[in-house]
Amino acid sequence: MRGVKRLEKAACYLRIHTYSYYVRSGSLVQTPMIPMVLEAWAKRGHENLLFLTYEEMKSDLDPVVARLAAFLGVPAPDGDRLARLKAAVSLDAFRANRHVNKSLEIGPDFVRRGVVGDWKGHFTEGVAEEWDRWAEEETKGSGFNMVFE
Numbered sequence: 001m002r003g004v005k006r007l008e009k010a011a012c013y014l015r016i017h018t019y020s021y022y023v024r025s026g027s028l029v030q031t032p033m034i035p036m037v038l039e040a041w042a043k044r045g046h047e048n049l050l051f052l053t054y055e056e057m058k059s060d061l062d063p064v065v066a067r068l069a070a071f072l073g074v075p076a077p078d079g080d081r082l083a084r085l086k087a088a089v090s091l092d093a094f095r096a097n098r099h100v101n102k103s104l105e106i107g108p109d110f111v112r113r114g115v116v117g118d119w120k121g122h123f124t125e126g127v128a129e130e131w132d133r134w135a136e137e138e139t140k141g142s143g144f145n146m147v148f149e
Contacts, residue, residue, distance in 0.1 A: 038144060116147075
């Protein structure tokens with residue numbers, strides 16, 4: 001059984017490393033990733049754009065919800081409304097929503113753990129260094145700081 005687990009882990013590393021390569025080379029539909037992010041970052045002061053990051057939301061969702069409400073010009077939810085909203089946007093809710101969770105179509109890892117820094121359990125040190133160099137080069141001079149942890 002341990003051999004099977006090792007093979008599964010090796011296959012996971014191969015998928016992550018291959019995916020990392022394709023992201024960095026701009027070969028996937030949702031890439032080039034950083035130029036798209038930087039385009040939005042450059043317009044972050046525009047009245048019709050609210051720039052948020054997943055890491056901000058994971059760090060402390062309540063102020064992000066308040067910023068979003070202010071941006072939309074609606075009262076910020078509190079109490080029970082805030083609790084219901086947070087439950088609706090939780091990873092468990094996403095996993096249960098067939099319109100969001102495409103695991104049946106794409107694969108069981110479509111909705112991952114949702115943990116900031118989870119990449120460390122998948123990238124080798126070498127791939128992490130390649131990714132850091134790439135991200136630093138891609139964002140140089142933009143004022144945008146990519147947060148990975």
